[in-house]
Amino acid sequence: MTVITKGLVDGRVVAWRNLMNVRRNPDWLFAATVQPIMFVLLFAYVFGDAIGQSMGGGTGGEVYREFLIAGIFAQTVAFNSAFTVIGFANDLQKGIIDRFRSLPMSRLAVILGRTTSDLAVSVVALVVMSLCGLIVGWRIRGSFVDAVLGYLVLLLFAFAMSWIGALIGLVARSVEVAQSAGLMWMFPVSFISSAFVPVHLLPGFLQTLAEWNPFTAVVNAAREQFGNTFGNPPTGWPAENATLYAILSCVVIIAVFAPLATARYRKVASK
Amino acid sequence: MPISATEVAVRTEALVKTYGATRALDGVDLEIPAGKVLGLLGPNGAGKTTMVRILTTLLRPDSGRAWVAGHDVLADPNAVRKSIGLSGQYAAVDENLTGYENLYMVGRLYGMKPAAARNRAQQLIARFQLSDAADRPAKTYSGGMRRRLDLAGALVAEPTVVVLDEPTTGLDPRGRMDTWEVISELVSDGTTVLLTTQYLEEADQLAHNIMVIDKGKVIAEGSADELKAQVGGERLELVVADASELPTALRVLSDVGSGQPSADEHTRRVEVLVDAGPKALIEALRRLDAESVSVTDVGLHRPTLDDVFLSLTGHAAEETQGGAA
Numbered sequence: 001m002t003v004i005t006k007g008l009v010d011g012r013v014v015a016w017r018n019l020m021n022v023r024r025n026p027d028w029l030f031a032a033t034v035q036p037i038m039f040v041l042l043f044a045y046v047f048g049d050a051i052g053q054s055m056g057g058g059t060g061g062e063v064y065r066e067f068l069i070a071g072i073f074a075q076t077v078a079f080n081s082a083f084t085v086i087g088f089a090n091d092l093q094k095g096i097i098d099r100f101r102s103l104p105m106s107r108l109a110v111i112l113g114r115t116t117s118d119l120a121v122s123v124v125a126l127v128v129m130s131l132c133g134l135i136v137g138w139r140i141r142g143s144f145v146d147a148v149l150g151y152l153v154l155l156l157f158a159f160a161m162s163w164i165g166a167l168i169g170l171v172a173r174s175v176e177v178a179q180s181a182g183l184m185w186m187f188p189v190s191f192i193s194s195a196f197v198p199v200h201l202l203p204g205f206l207q208t209l210a211e212w213n214p215f216t217a218v219v220n221a222a223r224e225q226f227g228n229t230f231g232n233p234p235t236g237w238p239a240e241n242a243t244l245y246a247i248l249s250c251v252v253i254i255a256v257f258a259p260l261a262t263a264r265y266r267k268v269a270s271k
Numbered sequence: 272m273p274i275s276a277t278e279v280a281v282r283t284e285a286l287v288k289t290y291g292a293t294r295a296l297d298g299v300d301l302e303i304p305a306g307k308v309l310g311l312l313g314p315n316g317a318g319k320t321t322m323v324r325i326l327t328t329l330l331r332p333d334s335g336r337a338w339v340a341g342h343d344v345l346a347d348p349n350a351v352r353k354s355i356g357l358s359g360q361y362a363a364v365d366e367n368l369t370g371y372e373n374l375y376m377v378g379r380l381y382g383m384k385p386a387a388a389r390n391r392a393q394q395l396i397a398r399f400q401l402s403d404a405a406d407r408p409a410k411t412y413s414g415g416m417r418r419r420l421d422l423a424g425a426l427v428a429e430p431t432v433v434v435l436d437e438p439t440t441g442l443d444p445r446g447r448m449d450t451w452e453v454i455s456e457l458v459s460d461g462t463t464v465l466l467t468t469q470y471l472e473e474a475d476q477l478a479h480n481i482m483v484i485d486k487g488k489v490i491a492e493g494s495a496d497e498l499k500a501q502v503g504g505e506r507l508e509l510v511v512a513d514a515s516e517l518p519t520a521l522r523v524l525s526d527v528g529s530g531q532p533s534a535d536e537h538t539r540r541v542e543v544l545v546d547a548g549p550k551a552l553i554e555a556l557r558r559l560d561a562e563s564v565s566v567t568d569v570g571l572h573r574p575t576l577d578d579v580f581l582s583l584t585g586h587a588a589e590e591t592q593g594g595a596a
Contacts, residue, residue: 006382013379017365017372024367024408095363099424102327104352105380 007106014100014113018087019120028083032121033128036076040129043068043196044136054201055231062137063230069129069138070150070222071195074215076129077122077158078186081165084118085182088169097268111261115162122158126151141227150225153246157218160250163257170264195219199234211236214249221246279338280305280432280463281326286335288321288487295321296332297487303480305431308454308464310478312471312576318487319467323436326465327357340431353381356425356433363421366410370401370420373409374427381428388427395423399453415446422453432463439473451476471576481576485584498579504529505548506578507555510540510568517541523558527551545571 022028043051044065052064091097100110140147165182172178192206193199193215202210210216211234220242223229238245281303288296296318303309311319324330326339328348337344340354365373371392378388396405399419404412409420418438425433435454439447454477457464468474474481475495483491483498491498507528511520517534520541524532528543528551535541545551548571559566 010380013376017368017376020372021365021367094366095359096365098329098359099357099363099377100380101329102352102355102357103377103380104349104382 003106007109007112010105010109011112011116014110015117015120018114018117022117022121029121029124032076032080032083032125035079036072036125036129037132039075040068040072040132040136043072047196051197051201055198065136066138066228067198067223067230068196069133069136070226070228071190071193071219072133073126073129073154073222074157074219075186075190075195076125077154078161078190078215079183080118080122080125080158081161082179082182082186083121084114084162084165085169085172085178086175087114087118088166089172089175089178092170092268093175097265101265107266108258108262111163111166111258111265115159115166118162118165119155119159122155126154138228142225146225146227149243150222153218153221153225153243153250156247156250157214160253160257163254163261166261167257167264170261170268189213189215193219194234199239211238214246214253217242217246217249278305279303280307281309281337281339281465283322283326283337284335286322286325286332286337288318288325288330288332294487296325296335298335299484299487299489301482301489303432303463303465305463306458306461307479308458308466308477310474310481311465311467311484312469312474312481312580313467313484314469316486317484319484320436321487322484323357323434323465323467326351327355327434328352353428354431356428356430358418358422358425358433358435358438364409364412364417364424367408369406369408370412370416371396371405373420374423377424377427383428391427395426399423413446415442415449418442418446418450419453422450426457430462432465433457435464435466437467437469439468439470447473471580475576483580483583490583491579495576498576499574501579501582504544504546506542506572506574507545507548507551508540508542508568508570508572509555509559509566510538512539512565512567514539516564519562519564520559523555523562523564526558527555539567 044061048061048064048068052060052062055063055067088097097110168182169178172181192202192210193213194210195215199207199210199216217238220234220239224242233239279302281301283299283301286296286299287294299318299322301309301322311322313319321330325332326337326344328344328351331345339351342350342354344351365376368376374392374395375388378391379385383391396402399422401416401420401423404416409417412420422435422438425435438454439450442450451473454464454466458477466474466477479494481493481495481498482489491501493501507524509520511517514536517536517539521532521534524541524543527545529546530544532541532543552569552571556566556569
């Protein structure tokens, strides 16, 4: 068996094990969807009219709700990387990683298994969030192929974020630290972007940062593919090439964090 | 130097591992003949777990070399991983998988085909008396059952060398007896076992050879009997009826004993190390009787490994517990 096949076979076994864990502990899935639903309701109905009017697209709240959903999708899958973080921190603490490391299995498989099983969680979360979006008035207005591409970009982003989560989980000293460290940095990253408010309404000094934030690219790409764009489209290279920039960013994130996480896994010591 | 795995299953040469200023292992040489059990004994922080982690490829030593089942731990870690089974201090069991699923997963990760992994999992479930609980998530298991499952996990690939890191720490007496039984069976199957423990009794029961380490250094090595012989002969203990008789008892024991006797006023107990146990015992009783000292209890004890530990390290095995592992 070649190194690659062994890696894929082992990765599948690890992913199976992780998904059995999710199935026996459905609270995880619950947590993965309740928070974004809360965000949809709060933003859509508390800030919705105010932001919608400043966007100048039309009747306020309705426009904003359609605008918001792509941002919520990206935020949902990004926050799901916290499950990767916590999953690794837990496995480390319970000695599961030690057992894996003492087995003649592929080094990469443990991380690959985790990032792919967390991708499956993101698929479920996206289905739930799409239904939630439909209820508050969001619609896919583009073609079927474009919509599929939109979802694929979101899932690629989920996968990329999961590799960052893997590194954080393997570095964190305890499950508690992992829990907060895994989420903390996500707030500025998702708020300084086009997820909740159009970039041109952000304070000037944050606009450039937000424009080039890969998170913005993913949100803009999803909006574009779902046909949820309003008023004057955002300008600048990252916005005009949102899908391309989003895919490139994800590929770069994976290329950087996959080797880092794997290297960390080789060295990591359990408590 | 490659060695024949049929004679020596595990071997280390001058292993050193430091953490900052602490020398967790300070030049340890170890050898386990194939099919034997080596008990690695020492308090918490002695370096036992560091040794286990190096031999199971989880940790690289700073210097020195190690071979397991004929494979160099540093040069060919994957070959080592194929030959070993590890059962850890904390049962590395996935709580949300059933017992059966845990074993199936480990089999698959050892590279077994699905059918072979299923068969092996079922065999081990039966052998470790987990049949009734096989389809329940492991989180519903008792401590002893978890430990059995973890042990079973170490045996999935029928490894030639099994490493058991404190297999009974935290178990109740019943769970400990069960685990001992399993380990004895393993040995009768010809598996080589490295067993670390803080329990002297456990090493005494299970190990062919015992190595005592403290602060990263080997301080004694040999069979349980050899180690006990290092401490000297037997210990003669007796209890007198009245505390006023203690001085007489001390005088008599210092005559028949080989060392300085000691007395405890509160329990009225006097004890002394003796060379020829039964002879000294008879002599002591005869003389005490002649002096009209009434003795309420008397005993002759072989030294325990606790005595060995105390005499080797100057502190009891339990004393340093709770220190850094």
